[in-house]
Amino acid sequence: MNKAFGSGAAAVAGVKNGAEHVAAVRDGRAVYLDGKKVDDVSTHPAYRHAVASAGALYDYQADPANIERMTFDIGGGRRVNRAWQLPTSYAELVERRKALVEWAELSGGFLGRSPDHVASSMSGMMMGIEVFDNYDPKRAQAFRDWYDYARKSDLFLTYVINNVQGDRSKAFGDQGKNAQDMVARIVDEDASGITIRGAKLFATSAIMANEIFVGSGQPLRPGEEHLAFSCALPMGTKGLKMLSRKSFEAHAPNEYDNPLAYRYDENDALVFFDDVKVPWERVFLLGNTDMCRAQLHDTPAHVYQNYQAQIRLSVKLRFLVGLARGIAKTIGTINFPPVMETLGKLASQAALIEGMVLGMEAGGAMRGDYFLPNKHLLYAAQVQSQEMYPQIISAIRELAGGALLMLPSSVDDFSNPEIADIIGLTQISPAMSGQDRVKLLKLTWDAVGSEFASRHLQYEMFYAGAQFVTRGHSYRTYDWERAAGMAEKMTAKYDLPEFGAE
Numbered sequence: 001m002n003k004a005f006g007s008g009a010a011a012v013a014g015v016k017n018g019a020e021h022v023a024a025v026r027d028g029r030a031v032y033l034d035g036k037k038v039d040d041v042s043t044h045p046a047y048r049h050a051v052a053s054a055g056a057l058y059d060y061q062a063d064p065a066n067i068e069r070m071t072f073d074i075g076g077g078r079r080v081n082r083a084w085q086l087p088t089s090y091a092e093l094v095e096r097r098k099a100l101v102e103w104a105e106l107s108g109g110f111l112g113r114s115p116d117h118v119a120s121s122m123s124g125m126m127m128g129i130e131v132f133d134n135y136d137p138k139r140a141q142a143f144r145d146w147y148d149y150a151r152k153s154d155l156f157l158t159y160v161i162n163n164v165q166g167d168r169s170k171a172f173g174d175q176g177k178n179a180q181d182m183v184a185r186i187v188d189e190d191a192s193g194i195t196i197r198g199a200k201l202f203a204t205s206a207i208m209a210n211e212i213f214v215g216s217g218q219p220l221r222p223g224e225e226h227l228a229f230s231c232a233l234p235m236g237t238k239g240l241k242m243l244s245r246k247s248f249e250a251h252a253p254n255e256y257d258n259p260l261a262y263r264y265d266e267n268d269a270l271v272f273f274d275d276v277k278v279p280w281e282r283v284f285l286l287g288n289t290d291m292c293r294a295q296l297h298d299t300p301a302h303v304y305q306n307y308q309a310q311i312r313l314s315v316k317l318r319f320l321v322g323l324a325r326g327i328a329k330t331i332g333t334i335n336f337p338p339v340m341e342t343l344g345k346l347a348s349q350a351a352l353i354e355g356m357v358l359g360m361e362a363g364g365a366m367r368g369d370y371f372l373p374n375k376h377l378l379y380a381a382q383v384q385s386q387e388m389y390p391q392i393i394s395a396i397r398e399l400a401g402g403a404l405l406m407l408p409s410s411v412d413d414f415s416n417p418e419i420a421d422i423i424g425l426t427q428i429s430p431a432m433s434g435q436d437r438v439k440l441l442k443l444t445w446d447a448v449g450s451e452f453a454s455r456h457l458q459y460e461m462f463y464a465g466a467q468f469v470t471r472g473h474s475y476r477t478y479d480w481e482r483a484a485g486m487a488e489k490m491t492a493k494y495d496l497p498e499f500g501a502e
Contacts, residue, residue: 012062012063012064012067012079013077014077014078014079015061015062015067015071015078015079015080015154016058016061016062016080016081016153016154017055017058017059017062018052018054018055018056018057018058018059018062019055020058021054021055021058021156021210022042022051022052022055024210025041025042025051025207025208025209025210025235026040026042027234027235027236028236029041029207029235029236029240029242030240030241030242031047031207031242031244031269032241032242032243032244033046033244033247038244041207041208045249045250046244046247046249046250046267047207047208047247047249047265047267048249049249049262049263049265050207050208050249050263050264050265050266050267051207051208052263053106053107053111053263053264054111054114054115054156054205054208056106057103057106057111057114057115058154060102060103060106061081061103066102067079069098069099069102070082070099070102070103071099072084072085074151074152076152078152080151080152080154081099081103081115081116081119081154082095082096082099082100083096083099083100083115083116083119083120083123083308084119084123084151084154085123086123086126086127086369086370087370087371088369088370088371089371090361090362090364090371092371093361093364093371093373094361097311097357097361100116100308100311100312101311101314101315103116104311104312104315104316105315107263107264108260108264108315108316108319109312109313109314109315109316109317109318109319110260110264110316110447110456111205111264111266111312112204112205112266112309112312112456112459112460112463113158113204113205113266114205114266114312115154115155115156115157115209116308117305117308117309117312118157118158118159118213118305119150119151119155119157120304120305120307120308121159121213121296121301121302121304121305122147122150122157122213122301123147123304124299124300124301124302124303124304124305125143125147125295125296125299125300125301126143126144126147127299127300127304127367127368127369127370127372128298128299128300128301128367129143129144129299130368131291131294131295131298131299132284132285132295135285135288135291135294136285138280139283139284139285139286142280142281142282142283142284143284145281146232146281146282146284150211150232153210155209155210155211156205156208156209156210156211157209157210157211157212157213157232158203158204158205158206158209158211158212158213159203159212159213159214159215160184160200160201160202160203160206160212160213160214160215160271161200161213161214161215161216161217161218161296162200162201162202162217162218163183163184163199163200163201163216163218163227164182164183164199164200164201164270165201180198181197181198181199182198182199183198183199183200183227184196184197184198184199184200184214184227184271184273185197185198185226185227186226186227186229186286186287187226187275189286192277192279192280193277193278193279193280193282193283194229194231194277194278194280194283194286195275195276195277195278196214196229196231196273196275196276196278197273197274197275197276198272198273199270199271199272199273200214200270200271200273201270201271202268202269202270203242203268203269203270203271204266204267204268204269204459204463205266205267206235206242206267206269206271207242207244207267207269208266208267209235210234210235211232211233211234211235212232212233212235212240212271213230213231213232214229214230214231214232214233214271214273215229215230215231215292215295215296216228216229216230216292217296219293220289220292221289222289224289225287225288225289226287227289228285228286228287228288228289228291228292229283229285229286229287229292230283230284230285230292230295231278231282231283231284232282232284233276233278233282237276238276238277239273239274239275239276239277240271240272240273240274240276241271241272241273241274242269242270242271242272243269243270243271243272244267244268244269245267245268245269247265247267248261248265248450248451248452248455249261249262249265251451252265252452253410254410254411256411256439256442257410257411257442258442258446258450258452259442259443259446260443260446260447260450260452260453261446261450261451261452265452268455300367300370300372303372303373303375303378304372304373306378306379306382306464307357307360307373307378309463309464310353310356310357310360310378310381310382310385311357313353313385313389313460314350314353314354314357317349317350317353317354317388317389317392318350318354319447320346320350320392320393320396320447320448321343321346321347321349321350321392323396323440323443323444323447324342324343324346324395324396324399325343326440326444327396327399327400327403327440327441327444328343328399329430329431330403330429330431330432330437330440330441331400331401331403331429332429332430332431333399339399342395342398342399343399345395346392346395346396349388349391349392350392352384352388353381353384353385353388356377356378356380356381356384357381359374359377360373360374360377360378360381361373361374362374363377375477376474376477376478376479379470379473379474379477380474382464382470382473382474383467383470383471383474385460386460386461386464386467386470387467389457389460389461390457390461393448393453393457396444396447396448397448397449400441400444400448403441404441404444404445404448404449406426407438407441407442407445408423408427408438414435423435423438
């Protein structure tokens with residue numbers, strides 16, 4: 001195994017490791033790429049390194065040197081990742097965050113839907129289980145039992161909570177002929193469970209996950225009760241089909257030329273449920289459009305999943321800022337005043353998100369038995385990061401300039417002595433060798449300019465919803481009464497002067 005994909009340390013019994021995870025994805029799951037069914041995602045050239053990178057996360061937590069920081073004891077001789085921890089205090093929330101930071105650092109934050117993301121969401125649902133109890137005690141118990149199983153197994157979960165776009169000017173029922181299969185819906189219900197048919201988006205990391213949570217994060221209208229359900233399924237479930245987008249890993253033949261796409265192309269997929277039977281013990285809500293919203297927003301699920309995303313993003317921004325400084329050193333502009341100004345702004349942007357994560361924690365509060373990060377600071381961070389990420393990418397491209405374009409075609413150029421000599425003459429740097437300069441700039445291109453990088457730009461701008469969505473969350477959660485009250489108190493201090501006749 002590549003040194004980047006695993007620690008090589010002996011695993012500890014009772015803690016999930018990489019070998020266990022890689023073995024688990026060999027379950028006959030139906031993944032389709034380029035018109036063909038993929039036999040084994042763990043060995044296929046389009047996915048094998050991403051699967052190995054996921055395995056490396058579990059190897060890291062199972063390393064005896066990391067186990068106390070990365071996992072916690074749930075009893076029965078079992079330890080699981082801290083993403084499953086339900087913090088009951090500020091200190092526990094911080095302890096949990098530190099573990100999530102370490103996982104994100106292994107990929108530079110480029111695994112957007114690492115296993116801690118949906119685990120955080122489901123843990124948030126569990127913290128608000130009374131919402132399910134008030135809806136239907138049987139469905140609440142089904143969620144409790146499944147969550148307990150998922151946590152004990154330390155599952156890598158993904159989710160699909162978006163519907164296919166279609167014609168956004170029309171309701172689901174007005175989409176036209178054969179539109180009934182466009183969006184996953186309930187087509188049957190009997191004593192053993194429900195049957196669902198249709199599609200859902202966006203199954204990021206589904207090709208290497210253990211199970212998938214299916215729900216709806218978008219508002220549903222009256223009359224769309226057949227679209228209102230949530231459940232969980234193993235990825236190898238009969239009738240569950242994943243239509244993979246283009247694999248960037250498949251087009252990254254070596255690590256030197258595309259180090260990020262080679263390792264961390266987590267993939268995105270459309271999931272089609274071809275008359276998939278879901279047993280009742282895996283059905284968490286059914287036919288209630290308001291509960292579809294409530295399971296995410298009336299529980300801490302939405303807060304915890306996006307809190308994890310901001311933790312990961314803070315790591316990614318730190319990586320990108322470090323890359324920016326490396327570029328400036330490499331091309332000899334580090335002491336130019338305009339470059340220092342740009343680096344200073346980049347550093348402030350990275351620090352802003354990191355500081356807001358710390359603020360979410362410091363400004364958090366108890367909700368029943370559990371400690372939650374501050375909701376408004378979370379949504380404020382999302383608004384800021386959606387705007388900042390494209391700015392940061394643009395600034396790095398500007399710092400690098402044409403250096404990103406004039407690079408050797410591939411690492412194989414170094415195998416030709418004549419060409420290697422020319423590379424050595426033209427790829428000069430005051431800070432490193434020509435080979436190391438090329439290495440750094442190819443990493444930079446994969447982070448800001450490649451097809452892989454373009455996908456990440458789109459992901460960071462829209463994974464939490466369009467900007468009007470995140471700004472709406474910010475609007476709804478801000479303490480407007482306090483702000484307006486300050487203005488009212490100020491105006492109450494003075495009145496219109498009296499204009500008496502002289």
